[in-house]
Amino acid sequence: MDKLIYLDNAATTSLKPEVLKEMMPYLEENYANPSSIYGFAQKAKKAMEDARTAIAGLIGAKPKEIYFTSGGSEGDNWALQGAVQQLKDKGKHIITSKIEHHAILHTCEFLEKSGYEVTYLDVDENGFVTPEQVEAAIRPDTVLISIMFANNEIGTIEPIEKIGEIASKHGVLFHTDAVQAFGHIPVDVEKMHIDMLSASGHKFHGPKGVGFFYLRDSVKLGAFIHGGAQERSRRAGTHNVPGIVGMAAAAKLACGKMEENMAKQAELRDYTVDRILKEIPYARLNGDRKLRLPNNINICFRFIEGESMLIMLDQKGVCASSGSACTSGSLDPSHVLLAIGLPHEIAHGSLRLTMSEETTKEEMDYVVDSIKMIVERLRSMSPLYEDFVKKEASQS
Amino acid sequence: MYSEKVMDHFTNPRNVGEIEDASGVGTVGNAKCGDIMRIYLDVDDETKVIKDCKFKTFGCGAAVATSSMATELVMGKTIYEALEVTNKAVMEALDGLPPVKVHCSLLAEEAIHAALWDYAKKNNIEIEGLEEPKADIGDE
Numbered sequence: 001m002d003k004l005i006y007l008d009n010a011a012t013t014s015l016k017p018e019v020l021k022e023m024m025p026y027l028e029e030n031y032a033n034p035s036s037i038y039g040f041a042q043k044a045k046k047a048m049e050d051a052r053t054a055i056a057g058l059i060g061a062k063p064k065e066i067y068f069t070s071g072g073s074e075g076d077n078w079a080l081q082g083a084v085q086q087l088k089d090k091g092k093h094i095i096t097s098k099i100e101h102h103a104i105l106h107t108c109e110f111l112e113k114s115g116y117e118v119t120y121l122d123v124d125e126n127g128f129v130t131p132e133q134v135e136a137a138i139r140p141d142t143v144l145i146s147i148m149f150a151n152n153e154i155g156t157i158e159p160i161e162k163i164g165e166i167a168s169k170h171g172v173l174f175h176t177d178a179v180q181a182f183g184h185i186p187v188d189v190e191k192m193h194i195d196m197l198s199a200s201g202h203k204f205h206g207p208k209g210v211g212f213f214y215l216r217d218s219v220k221l222g223a224f225i226h227g228g229a230q231e232r233s234r235r236a237g238t239h240n241v242p243g244i245v246g247m248a249a250a251a252k253l254a255c256g257k258m259e260e261n262m263a264k265q266a267e268l269r270d271y272t273v274d275r276i277l278k279e280i281p282y283a284r285l286n287g288d289r290k291l292r293l294p295n296n297i298n299i300c301f302r303f304i305e306g307e308s309m310l311i312m313l314d315q316k317g318v319c320a321s322s323g324s325a326c327t328s329g330s331l332d333p334s335h336v337l338l339a340i341g342l343p344h345e346i347a348h349g350s351l352r353l354t355m356s357e358e359t360t361k362e363e364m365d366y367v368v369d370s371i372k373m374i375v376e377r378l379r380s381m382s383p384l385y386e387d388f389v390k391k392e393a394s395q396s
Numbered sequence: 397m398y399s400e401k402v403m404d405h406f407t408n409p410r411n412v413g414e415i416e417d418a419s420g421v422g423t424v425g426n427a428k429c430g431d432i433m434r435i436y437l438d439v440d441d442e443t444k445v446i447k448d449c450k451f452k453t454f455g456c457g458a459a460v461a462t463s464s465m466a467t468e469l470v471m472g473k474t475i476y477e478a479l480e481v482t483n484k485a486v487m488e489a490l491d492g493l494p495p496v497k498v499h500c501s502l503l504a505e506e507a508i509h510a511a512l513w514d515y516a517k518k519n520n521i522e523i524e525g526l527e528e529p530k531a532d533i534g535d536e
Binding site: 304311315332345381383 | 403430432455
């Protein structure tokens with residue numbers, strides 16, 4: 001295949017041409033600062049407020065509950081640091097899970113150094129946190145529960161509504177990192193009892209460098225970025241108007257076609273997983289078979305290492321990702337794969353393919369055929385495979 | 397991120413495979429940190445020249461490339477000269493490695509040493525300057 005096959009949509013997505021088109025007027029003629037008083041600034045201000053209203057409507061929130069940010073990491077930082085600051089008289093205990101994004105985990109580690117206590121809930125072999133676990137971890141001094149909506153590596157969709165009910169019942173604030181979920185699967189802050197939510201524009205074909213943070217009206221958090229009076233004096237900084245407009249345009253497109261996209265991608269996902277598990281021995285799917293993001297495939301191939309697979313796929317024009325140590329920048333493979341109980345040597349051989357609505361069956365067939373060849377080749381070079389084959393032979 | 401030479405040795409690795417009844421075999425690394433290298437030597441008992449050398453590696457692109465280059469560099473050398481194939485020599489021959497991958501070249505050197513040690517032990521000879529390799533260098 002000559003064209004690039006991009007299967008790393010959990011890392012980032014392409015900017016849709018129609019989204020860029022909506023952004024362009026705010027990069028060109030309507031460049032005014034929306035906080036300014038003159039008439040020229042009003043177009044930018046209106047576009048921004050329309051974007052806020054549109055996004056609020058897509059998650060069942062009020063427009064004033066939507067705050068524009070720079071992306072998912074900012075929202076995660078805001079939720080954690082803002083909540084503990086606001087509730088410092090109530091206590092210093094936070095509940096989260098072992099498979100959160102580093103934007104949550106590293107913020108928790110930072111807070112631990114300042115005297116906060118964090119409970120990192122275990123997950124089961126498919127990456128699920130149970131509402132019962134959350135309830136059992138709640139203490140009188142618990143100020144926040146933060147559980148991701150869907151996992152970025154293995155795609156597992158957490159029981160957010162049930163966890164929200166528990167949080168609400170115990171009067172504990174509930175934040176969810178919905179960076180991988182919003183625009184892909186239904187999110188409703190009212191129905192799911194969510195008090196805070198972080199999302200990022202570039203994960204659903206919007207621009208990079210812009211995101212939004214939902215903060216329930218009744219929850220009073222202080223300013224996260226101090227400065228001007230933007231965003232109800234809680235998040236200072238001149239608005240990224242083109243980014244905000246683009247994010248809202250992308251959000252409307254993604255949510256408008258959500259059912260269709262979910263059905264189409266889930267079908268292609270299941271087809272691909274079935275082919276891989278049937279045609280390649282010693283492969284295992286990570287995450288739940290059904291309760292996973294429609295675009296997420298994460299598979300471990302025993303006896304081989306992820307980075308080697310990625311380079312060989314790259315040579316075949318396929319962009320993918322892995323949870324191996326070499327791709328994580330440390331000696332340990334992905335914390336998510338370890339948390340679901342995989343031994344290190346198997347976690348090193350993981351491959352993540354994340355599709356978009358444009359991914360075709362023809363592309364996935366080409367990718368599976370390529371993976372088959374690559375896995376076979378790398379196994380032929382692997383001392384682990386050699387030992388395994390010899391052991392099997394001696395036993396039979 | 398990798399040099400052209402590294403990519404070449406990764407894409408077309410030299411001397412992949414096993415040697416049946418090898419004169420010396422060395423396996424180093426561990427699966428926990430994601431790299432295991434095994435090197436097989438076929439040594440001429442008279443001349444002590446390495447007639448053949450093969451490898452198998454579980455690991456990243458750099459791990460495969462350093463193993464491949466290490467086998468090329470020791471081929472034709474005597475077991476004594478093979479000690480000249482240090483991690484630096486392997487890295488230089490590959491036009492360098494990214495800093496996070498330097499440990500792969502150390503593993504390649506270690507794998508050669510482990511195979512030489514195995515040969516020396518089996519034949520009851522001493523190779524000056526060769527120390528007993530750590531069985532599992534990732535286990536420190």
